[in-house]
Amino acid sequence: MRIVRLLFLCFLQFSCTSQAPEKINGVSFVASRSEALQTHLEEVKQVYANHAAVMPFGFIRDVNSPEIIFNTDRQWFGETKKGAMQYIGLLHxxxxxxxxxxQIWIWRGEFTGTLHMNSEVHWQELEASYEKFIMTYAEMAQETGTEIFCIGTELEKFVTNRPEYWHKLISKIRTVYKGKLTYAANWDEYPRVPFWKDLDYIGIDAYFPLSDEKTPSVKQLREGWQRWKPDMAALVKKTGRPVLFTEFGYRSMDYTAKKPWLVDRNQENVNLKAQVNAKRALFDEFWGEDWFAGGYVWKWFIDHDKAGGENDNRFTPQNKPAQEVIKEVYKKY
Structure with a gap:
């Protein structure tokens, strides 16, 4: 009988130690004009989020300009180094x-993936400016004990035109930052990123088109994922790096899964059910996969009481039924 008990205890110990690692159940914590307060964290905890993306900003005049302006008095508090440090401290x-x-914002909201220089001189100026920008925040990430650092967001032309620069930049980042690294590739960019093996996660901003229906069902949406999911799994196998959705989300509007990346001010009808179904389908497809690390919901405003709501057709799930879906899944994982 004693031997049986010992075997049973060993089995329990093995079962506990062999469980899949905890998922990154994240929110994208949007930069604000002011400091984050303890009251702003209560709803983040209520949805069982265990991670948050903090996003300081740099600004560029146009898609051919090499100068990145950042950490200035003219920016919102949360977009600066001081603001990011305050957010991180409170979150921790x-x-x-x-x-x-x-993140980089190009004037008039031009897509960052189109950032492209017209001369070698300007490429070199951009590289120097970007290195100053990113190393400032890599050093800050180390100083604040940040667990993951993202080296860039949706910079396809910059990456494809200057791959050697990025390999060297990653090496330099690792001299000052000792945590995990990723890069946030756009959904249609990630297969061509040349430096995944230099990083710890395959980061994807997961705005994959899934359905042309006005209100697609969870089943239809899961079927839509089958077009994209095998390629992710194949890249994981090839690189030995798990996938992390550095952003994921859907607007609460008609046709939300047709072009999920849309950030325009369209007047499509509010459709809370479509947002719920899209969220649930994504969770059903990915959160149970051992090669999938987790992700960050786009997006979460710090002043929860004023965010989202049943008349809002934007990305945030706050004060909408989709918030309950997130809570249910994050609690489980």
Whole structure:
């Protein structure tokens, strides 16, 4: 009988130690004009989020300009180094891990993937400016004990035209930052990123088109994922790196899964059910996969009481039925 008990205890110990690692159940913590307060963290904890992306910003005049302006007095508090540090400190105090994800905004909202220089001189100027920008926040990430650092977001032309620069930049980042690294590739960019093996996660901003229906069902949406999912799994096998959705989300509007990346001010009808179904399908397809690390919901405003709501057709799930779907899944994982 004693031997049986010992075997049973060994089995329990093995079962506990062999469980899949905890998922990154994240929110994209949107930069604000002001400091984050403890009250702003309560709803983040209520949905069982264990991670948050903190996003300081740099600004570029146009898609051919090499100068990145950042960490100035003219920016919102949350977009600066001081603001990012304050957010990280408060998040960590509440037991929420962080990913620092520096972003670039090109004037008039031009897509960052089109950033492209017209001369070698300008490429070199951009590289120097970007290195200054990204190293500032890599050093900050190390100083604040940030768990993950994202080296860039949706910079396809910059990456494809200057691959050697990026390999060297990653090596330099690792001299000052000792945590995990990723890059946030656009959904149609990630297969061509040349440096995944230099990083710890395959980062994808997961705005994959899944359905042309106005209100697609969960079943239809899961079928839509079959067009994309095998390629992700194949890349994981090839690189030995898990997939991390550095952004994922859907607007609460008609046709939300047709072009999920749309950030325009269209007047499509509010469709809370479509957002719920899209969220549920994504969770059903990915959160149970051992090669999938987790992800960050796009997006979460710090002042929860004023965010989202039943008349809002934007990305945030706050104060909408989709928030309950997130809570249910994050609690489970």
């Amino acid at each position: 105090k509440n037991g929420i891990k962080t990913m620092v994800k520096p």
